[in-house]
Amino acid sequence: MPQYADSLTDANRAFLTDLFPGDGCVFETEQLNAFSTDASRERSMPWAVVRPECREQVAELLQWADAERMPVYPRARATGQVGNTVPSLHGVTVSLLRMNRIIDIDGRDFAAEVEPGVITSDFQAACAEKGLFYPPDPASVKISTMGGNISTCAGGLRAVKYGVTRDWVLGIEAALPGGKVLTMGGRSQKDVVGLDLKRLFVGANGKLGLITRATVKLIPLPEASSSILVGFADLAASMDGVTAVFGAGLLPCACEFMDATTIKALRLLGDIPLAPEAQAALLFKFDGTAEGVAAEVRRLKEALVPLAVSMEAGEGEAEEAVWAARREISPGSYRLRPNKLSEDLAVPRGRVPEMVDIAHKAGADAGLPVLCYGHLGDGNIHANIMHDAQRPGELEAAHRVKEQLFRAAVKLGGTISGEHGTGLTKASFVPEQLGADQLHYMDAVRRIFDPNEIMNPGKGW
Template identity: 50%
Template sequence: MPAVGAGLTPAQRRSLERLFPGEQSLFDAESMLVYGLDACRQQRLPWAVVRPACEAQLVELLRWAQAERVPIVPRARATNTVGGCVPAAGGVVVSLLSMNTILEIDDHDFVAVVEPGVITGELQRAVEARGLFYPPDPASGRMSSIGGNVATCAGGMRALKYGVTRDHVLGLRVVLPGGEIIETGGRTHKNVVGLDLTRLLVGSEGTLGVISRIILKLQPKPQATASLLAAYGTMDACLAASRAVFAAGMLPAAMEFMGRGMCRCLEQLMPPPLVPWPASTNAVLLLRLDGDPECLAASLARAQDAVTPFGPVYLELAQGREEEALWDIRRSINPASFKAGSKKLSDDVTLPRGRVLQALTRFEAIGEEAGVRVLFAGHLGDGNMHVSVMHEPGQEDAAARAKAAIQETTMALGGSLSGEHGIGLVKLAVVDKQLGAVERRLMRQIKQIFDPHGILNPGKAY
């Protein structure tokens, strides 16, 4: 590990101490350790950590950092799984967790204005208390921040019906390297004036600017939900059932899937009756519908009619507390996965919806060939699969080979290397499997406009 503050000159350190007095800046290794990693397995000690309380401090920081050519790595809760928050090139980590005010919830405009450090789940509770709804629900949402969600264009289960984070961002305030502030979009729900800088910034993984304020679009809160779980003996039957739901004209709020290996793990973690399906289950379909309470029973019946012809070995319709018990199973797939191995290499490849069966069949075979266990579960409705290569110490090479083969299969089937997590640091080496040379050149040229000296989250994303 490098010496404390290795990359800063004494003068630079003094400048940061002036800009961020007292506990707003950290320079000792022990305190900074946690700021050098995220939910991926890589880490690097930053040169310094600063914790601005307001946009004015961000402006000063980015003016200073550009002049001094010091890398800046923005961060909030760092639930990122691909190293997006790891200061791989050193530099100053900027924690945005102190900028965590919900500035406004306007139930006439259907708009929320928030600082980037607001926790997504807290915003959701606050808007729902007023009959409003912020649909994006990344699995990390109870702990991750809106700023991080915007920087990564976070998805979630409700993306099927409601779209991902980008579809709910109306406008941004962003501090650029050098300290200039830009404002994109606004608080209208429609806006086609100029190039869409808002969506260029959403998902840019902290490489173009540091977000200081976010305007989000809200919707009326659906009054009720209802869910259906259908377990099948084969993956084939399960995916055919999912197609029948669409063919019935339904777009559920969520359409989740759990594969054979994941079912076995869940049965170990949550023995029957917690997991309600029989041992003959090899694939599970889990749907959530939302809407007017008067309608849900009929919609649930329509979904049941759609999935029944494919011979479920177990079928449950649920509302209220029983409904949440079904979703607790889905929420347990991460802890359950470790029943199949003590180490995990995970991925969030996305397939064209019609090619999921072919891909998953191949993923299982890849695991068998490599002698590791490949588990999958995820957002079947939009083809976004969370694939976990479970393995033991000593099997790291086999696991890495399996993960690479899964990515190759995904690309061969017209898929995407990431549906939600992004590229960050971890997938940068493989991003050229998906992005062409001209497209990458354009992205880097765009970055150069925003960040001419390359100080923002260097070595990430594209």
């Protein structure tokens, strides 16, 4: 275990106050408290919070932090579910929200350059004004940042067609411990010279350095889109439906599924556009030219008519009504129990039904409802283990179910996290998935960038 600073000295405070004047530096407990947690609700207090506004401040901070052996915790909007931004060893939290400029959107290069604090949906809207499209769309797209999405390699609904964040990053500028600023990649759409270091930073969860600028790839904005919610009698029929859709040569930009427990929770909120007998559902989205989208929807309906019990389609603004059910899953889940463990397993697409069956059985054995839904197109299952933490034994039972699901996912050739990362809540399971050899080489690579391991220490990969 590396040796870290055990407190913030008066000299440390003076340095930070000088580098980050005014409200650029925070020491008061009441203000620090807001930076002590994220969406996981794990909590630990930082000793200080700083708000850099430029690359030079970030580089000078990391030069100082490396010399002082000061833990550094990158943070943006803290939408993560696993405690990745929580300052578990205290130290200094670095809020990157003031580095929020869209530097360039270029329709000739089909590329854009942004600072890490730019809100992703704001960037997408700016691109759309120029007829351009940045496809990654995590569920937190309206509040999460480009830097946070890159650090976690965010996925999202459109991943089945467009891939995840790493597929859209062309270049990264990052400040490293010690103060060096490293530029990796650029605006070229192709580059095979040397090792692709920028890909190490995508999904590194702030363990290698602080991203100060990113260049991302764009494509033309699709002119039309359409969505369709399809109900099935059971989960097996819905899986047959997916096979039929892909067998018809269709590639939707989104392909979501919901199990019977999820649909039950949604119905407790009110009416949803599914037949009463539907016990499973698929939600598809297509985009492209108007003619192409219309043809794809027709072909999808033809493929699913023999299997479905209901279909509800929407185009343009009418799509919102179709997607309302998907957005209501999280609030609906709390109608079943007041607390949940929210996991994001991923398995090979053909093993999804098996993984869902395992989740349901584990929940039933523990007397707890488990909702399974998510990105069927890439095998990413959101398993919500519902429980009442005030009832004796239920929280412990929920954690036992979580462990069963993690080990089952790995056994099926999958992973304990498809998009949330591991942070604090999954850290103890990382060695079971990766093994000693992989961890050895990953740690060796990390120490090249961060020899004293000051960047986001105390977390799982």
